[in-house]
Every structure is written in structure tokens, then in C-alpha cells.
Amino acid sequence: RFVLIKKSLPKSNKNGQLLFEEFTYEYQAIVTNVDYLTAEEVFNDYNQRCNIENKIDELKEGFAFDQNTQINRKCNELYLLIKMIAFNLNNWFKRTFLPESMHQHEIKTIRRIFYKIAGNICGSGWYKHIRFAPNKLLKKTITHLRKALTDFRKKVVLN
Structure with missing residues (x-):
């Protein structure tokens, strides 16, 4: 129809x-x-x-909701429950701490911004550190994230 x-x-x-x-x-x-x-x-x-197809796609691609490798049915249920909790925590984190421009980002984009960052291991001996390439978006996001976490801490401690 x-x-x-x-x-x-x-x-x-x-x-x-x-x-x-x-x-x-x-x-x-x-x-x-x-x-x-x-x-x-x-x-x-x-x-x-x-927007429901996008949410289903994020559950499948970002949180592997379509993959259950456990043999036991109860293990699969627990595995899905953990995935649901991870999905909900991710949504809460996005809406509470990230800039409003990032609220609609899927988990793949969040991973690319925060985790898949090019960097070099520098230093010698016991003193080694990671040096990242300049990234304006990451710097802006981390600055906003620090402020949001500080504000959240103040609200939680005061209440």
C-alpha cells in the first residue's frame, strides 16, 4: 500500500x-x-x-545488537541487557555532557572524535607520552566536556 x-x-x-x-x-x-x-x-x-531506522542501525552497528554469540539463552539475555545499559549510558552521556551540536551523533561518530585519534608515542626510556595532532573539534569538545563535568559535580555535591 x-x-x-x-x-x-x-x-x-x-x-x-x-x-x-x-x-x-x-x-x-x-x-x-x-x-x-x-x-x-x-x-x-x-x-x-x-528517525527510527537510524536508531535501529545504531543499535546494530554501534552496539552489535544483532550479534549474540553465547550458547546459553540466559547468557544471551544478559548480554543484550548489558548492551541496552551501554546504549542508554551513551545517550545520557551525549545529552548531559557533550555540546548540543553533538547530541544527534551516533556512537560511530563519537568513537571517531574521541578514540580514533592519530597520535605519536614520544619520549625515551621510562618517560613516554602520546602527542596528538592538532584537532580543533576535539579541543573544543574537551573544553566543553570539562566545564559540563564541573557543573555536574557541583550540582550533585550541592544536592
Whole structure:
């Protein structure tokens, strides 16, 4: 079943310029196997879930939700529970401590920003350290993260 939605667009853009006639409508197509709802009900139901495929993809790719290698059923349940806790902790961390521009990032992007950073091991003997290449995004994110952690600590200690 196909449900097609035709929505009128404003006649002018933000700059006040008139738009061409062929761009006065926006179209959306929904493909579904639900046959007991009207077209309007399908639109209202599906329109609120437009990002669900991205969340499912993040669970599969970022947290290996589609992989259960344990032989015992109870072990698999525990394994999935640990993955759910990790997913929820990751979402809490993003929304609580990271800059607002990073709230929508998936775990793959967070890993690339924080963990997959190019660096060199420097020093000799017992004194060795890692020297990272300059990264403006990482520096800005860590500065924000330090401030957010300090503010969080103050809120927790005061309460």
C-alpha cells in the first residue's frame, strides 16, 4: 500500500523571493502493509517515527545488537541487557555532557572524535607520552566536556 502526501509550501522563501510554480508543493510517499488505517492515520502514525531506522542501525552497528554469540539463552539475555545499559549510558552521556551540536551523533561518530585519534608515542626510556595532532573539534569538545563535568559535580555535591 502506498500513501502519498501533498503539502503546500509557502509562496516565498526567507529572503522574500517568489518561488517557481513547480516548487509550491512538497511530496512524501509512505509504503506500508497496514491496511486497517486511513491515509491520514497512516501519515500521523508514520510521520512521528522518521528517525527510527537510524536508531535501529545504531543499535546494530554501534552496539552489535544483532550479534549474540553465547550458547546459553540466559547468557544471551544478559548480554543484550548489558548492551541496552551501554546504549542508554551513551545517550545520557551525549545529552548531559557533550555540546548540543553533538547530541544527534551516533556512537560511530563519537568513537571517531574521541578514540580514533592519530597520535605519536614520544619520549625515551621510562618517560613516554602520546602527542596528538592538532584537532580543533576535539579541543573544543574537551573544553566543553570539562566545564559540563564541573557543573555536574557541583550540582550533585550541592544536592
